[in-house]
Amino acid sequence: MRHFLSTLFSIVILSYSGFAQAQTDTLSESREFLGREGLPNFFQKVQKGGPVSIAYFGGSITEAGNGWREQSLSWLQQHYPKANLTHINAAIGGTGSDLGVFRLKEHVLVHKPDLVFVEFAVNDGGQQPAKIHKAMEGIVRQIWRQNRRTDICFVYTLNAPMAPALLAHRMPNSVRAMEDIANHYGIPSVHMGLEVIRLDRQGKLVWGGKKEDFPDKTVFAPDKTHPYSDTGHRLYVEALSKALQQITTVGKPGSHAIPKPFVSDNWENAQMISVQSLTRQGDWKELTPTTDTVARQLRNRFPYLLKSNQPGASIQFKIKGTMAGIYDVIGPGCGQYAVTVDGTPGALYPRFDSYATYYRSHYFFLPTLNEGTHTITLTVSPEPLDKAAILKTRNQTITDPRKYAENAVYAGQLLIIGKLEK
Template sequence: MTYTPWTKGLALAMTLTLAATAQAATAADTRLQAVMKKLDGGDPITLATVGGSITTGYAAQPPRERGWAALLAKSLGPRVQLVNAGVSGTDSAAAVQRLQAQVLDASPDLVVVEFSVNDQWLDPAVRGSSYEAILRKLLSAKKQPAVVVLGLTHQGNQPRDATDLQLKLAAHYGLTALDFGAWMQARVAAGTDRWAALYDEPVHPNGTGHQRIAQALGETLRAAATAAATTTPLPAPLHGRAHEFTRLLMNDTLKPYQNSGFTRGGEVHPEWTGQQPGWIATADDAEARFLVWGSEVAVFHAESEHYRNLEARVDDGPWVTLQSHVPERKGYLGWHYTVVGRDLEPTAHLLQVRVKRDAWAGSGRPASLLAIMSAGILPPSLRPSAFEQQPPSNRMGLIPAADPRLRWVGRIGPGPLPSTKLLVWSGSELHARFTGRELTLEFSSTHWGTSHFTVEIDGRALPLAVPGKGMSVWRLREPLADGEHTLRLLKRTEATMAEVAFHGLRLSEGDRLLDPPPARPLKLEFYGDSITAGACNGDVDADQYDDLYYHDGTRAYGALTAAKLGADYVGIAVSGIGVTATFNELLMPQVWNRYAPRLDAAVAPPDPRAPDVVLVNLGQNDHGFPGTKGQRIAADFASRYLAFVRELRARYPQARLVLLAGGMTAWKDEPAIPRALQQAVATLHGEGDARVWTYTFQAFAHAHPRIDVHAQMADELTRFLQTEVLK
């Protein structure tokens, strides 16, 4: 290839400057030196390039042969195999999602990362974390490649926000970096080159521009090969680690759990290998809902002059516009990563997407989404906490759990110490009101399991993990605003997995506890198994019991139904339990009325405020457990089920009883289950007890239902209770 010649003096000055820059940037870059040594020895290497349209070779003719990536590979010698993972219109946030399949799976020796131009348009709150995640994933791969950061800019070396951020990250990780804008600007200042020669438009370099990038990269690699190098460990991140832990929903995994008006279709990205159509709609009222995970949820969607806008929200968060109608993109299809929810609890969420009612309503234009990209599916050690653990206190100033100004909901037992409360069943709930800026909570546990709680302060939900086997005190890290505050403490973890005693709370000096909020006008009490307990309802992949953070009884269908009806919720549920068979040691008739699901737990007296509706969802394990042994459900299941319902009626003579089936598939697989429910209702009706109903859920899952299925079950049950039971 031919380059503009330098004068002898200028060449010497530029070489010295470049060498000094490379030496500073590669102080720990032993990987790159090893790659260059392999090249010098005639060994083959794999070079991978990852970036946007400039990496694909856009504006060079032909792009894949005359783009900077191909030119660089050619200049390094015939034994270089190039893997060009450039995808036009994508930024580092999308690249994190495709890095494994398109780069790391090729086991590259050397990776050049180029996203400065496209990251300039990426949400500034995202681009530091997403770009850093690419570097960290490369540097922590099983086969760790040498990594070079390529910092490009628009014509004229502006803007530089994304470039400067990426160069700072390169220095932080001791990586070789090329600041091409500075490299080129020095040539322009010396009168040996012109920006206009490299660009026919402001963004994409032309063929000459690609030649210059390849030239500068070649010089950078050669300078780094002789620089001093030492090995240093991977440093702490500057922008967090959320984008190291991602999930891509695309192709067959991009399935809405509810859909009205969206169909498979829409344009796909021609450069993204393996991509299939997403979802497209033309109707004004089209809406789809998806199960997602993570602390950041984004929609990857097409944008051009021909599309109309979508809008989306996570859970009950604010609606965010997905700007798909971009008039400036004439004849060119673009792609955008739009964050819909950020700073979320890093667990399962529900994403709602709909066509936006705007100036294009009724136009018939399509709205399209291609993928959903999540970040921040964090391992336990990285999950943030709004609480910090304090040393055990002397109990001075403690407002005890038995204080009458604290309102408890659920089956709450007496704790092991005076004035403490035993929290066992998932959904157990504390309500309080207080003044002040500080809050401290005190617990103890003799059980092995970690109890996961949601601490809701003024409506803001904060997760708290209380370890088993010991006492722990937790103080809110950030002070609250002055004035009055509301508190809800909800136990998420199911009963057999964790028990904890709540000792009480502390406020800042001079502040006080106020009278509690009133009880809700309606009270629902549920009896069930793992479905009602919310087991596995937030799990990302297969059902698991190693990390119970994802199992949340407060987001199971019963708790959701109570919330929809403005009701207090009591949940008595145990995974694996049944009426005639169990995966554990005890049956529901043995523990249903106790403070904890064990025989040495005391029987709880009837609550002074009886439930208005008692709901039973059992039978899954009566079928499932014998099924594991090749046996059928017990022949006396119907009679023993009826006997249990009679016990409930005796305890709650005035309550409405609703006998439920579903959430999983036992009622479909074993006809004896729905038949037993129908017989129980018919028997009680025949005895003059008209306040008994049965309902079978249409929503179900073959594994434990996730929160999407629970949401559908809650919608079904709410409608049924409103129209049939509570009317």
Template sequence: MMNEQIWKHRGPLRNTQQALDSGTVRLGFIGGSITDARTRHNWPEPVIAWFKERYPHVRLFIENAAIGATGSELAVFRAEHELIERECDLVFVDYSVNDEDEPSEKRMRTREGLLRKLLVDGRRDVVIVHTFRQSFYREMSEGGTPASVADFEDLAEHYGIGSVGMGMHALEEVRRGRMRWEEWLPDGLHPTERGSLSYARSVIAFLENELSESRHAVKPDEKFSLPTPLNPDNWEKASSLPLSELETEGPWVIRRWPHLEWMDQVLETSAIGAKLKFSFVGRGLSLGFDFGKTSSELRYRLDNGPWEISVRERPDWCGNDGWYRMYTVAEDLIYGTHEFEMEVIHGDRPDCKGTNCRLALVGIL
């Protein structure tokens, strides 16, 4: 029973095996801080080391596109450039933790959009990994499945994607006395080196099964085709609008952005009252910012409607900037041409310590 909770094998990793046979493999990772490469000790590192040990003659390329404090809403806009254009053969997706605070309907739309983008041409395998946060503990201890994980499993089942319950594997190690809790999650969320190794071991066990000789011998299926989406409003058509197409009023500049490696350019101002506007064709709009305590708030409207003001939380862990944060303006518009207008304002709250507006992404649905 425990194995079934941790490892779910739904389909052979054919693209990965073909890549191994060819002598070149490209591994992709996308998720939040638990998968982010910048700590240098997160779970992808032992998985990468395992690949090199098991397949010493294979040239291995790594595309770790995970960013701390981000969810699948941002990932669906980044997948094309960060993973698909880089021809990844196998992509690990980690958003069970970071999407937990989103409504189920929204996270199902963004996640399914991400998966459909990755799977559409049949040229890469996808594995979903479920990490852990303190809020999952009670339900998992009682044999249940947190809602964010259950939602992802529904998608995995629909698309025949394998999944690994890394959090369940680590929790079981604590239960058996193999690892202390503080060795795993000293802050209730981010693993130490020991906790990351536990996560990695669960993934390695999954890969050893999937890439075994018996599975390798399975004959390929017919040409891959995507099944009908579970949610017709998923974000698979997500695209972005170039910053150069925005009409501005006030002291805006487009800068090459050296402060956050995932952003190539930002449209920046710190001037209260600076404005921008643009038109787009679609049914929704999501904006991405380099955000922090010194960021502005936004006064905005769609299609000459009523003005709204953003109120974005700035948690204690949030710095003055450096958080690639999304802001969903709308996602259920009537498909067609829409106009967006925005003005930079101060948040007028104690936690708002500046008026920096640094727009990195204009995401269209």
């Protein structure tokens, strides 16, 4: 089996515009990128000069200050001084492509970018390939539905849990699934972390810790996931810049062809809608950054935010479609939602977890719905959570009970595939 995988990863059989590509759905360890149809519209614009917009779409690794996002933008500005480069930081920590496909229009497409970097490999690490296919294909088709001249590049980051697969010459499942979509649409992809794996194999890298504790080695990150700016992020940018230089002349400028879908039930029609217009019962408060600390902390996530701590208070909506969810908040003072679909009680959705020592944006989806019209009610559950026990799973303790006393829920955006009905 190992010999087969080694052979598979070493096949280089198709010459395309001056460099090699492989007829597999993965990237070789010795080749960090696949150019496919390139980024011809982007490079045409930066070479001519003038305004060029780049969207960085991903999770916390992309959101990080002085990380690969800012460093790669700086590199591009240095190499294309005539271009007036601007960028959109469309990254949200702790989120994957499943939320990304819903928020794409509001956070990325409204800015009309010329290039979109898509980074969700780490946060999609626990997702099933079928779900990744639906979300990533939905992202691609939404972008090209708006403008078929917008270029897209998939970039893959990594963390310590992904290392065993890569060290065994296998790509992580999330990357494999994303490569299926990249192959289908001719989208270039860059695995920015393969130099990290090479250093690990050579015994020159430590995945997590303080840099001063390992003076003779490269320390990737403090927590094995979120890289240091001058080590992990620097290695990412070196890989990306090398790839970009080699695909500068690949492909022909023009409209991207949109083939038949890779999966027929992809999430191209995903949309995010403010909860402001939904029917409410009971006591709900509209929060603003000037009057509420949570709304102020998350003002870049939610233009509109509701809160209720009244058991039995509810939000109701009707959709004609197959999926529904909520983009909301998890934190110390949160409780849980009780959900009813078409009058049938469903599961409870706790808005508190073992990381909920602070407030952060989060989301959840209901199980896939049958085609048709459905009435959905989200109710503040009266059932309390054992927050001390939940925190104990990560060796956290409650030192200030007042901070955790409330059992509220928040609501910011409705996530649906389908149409919101009146």
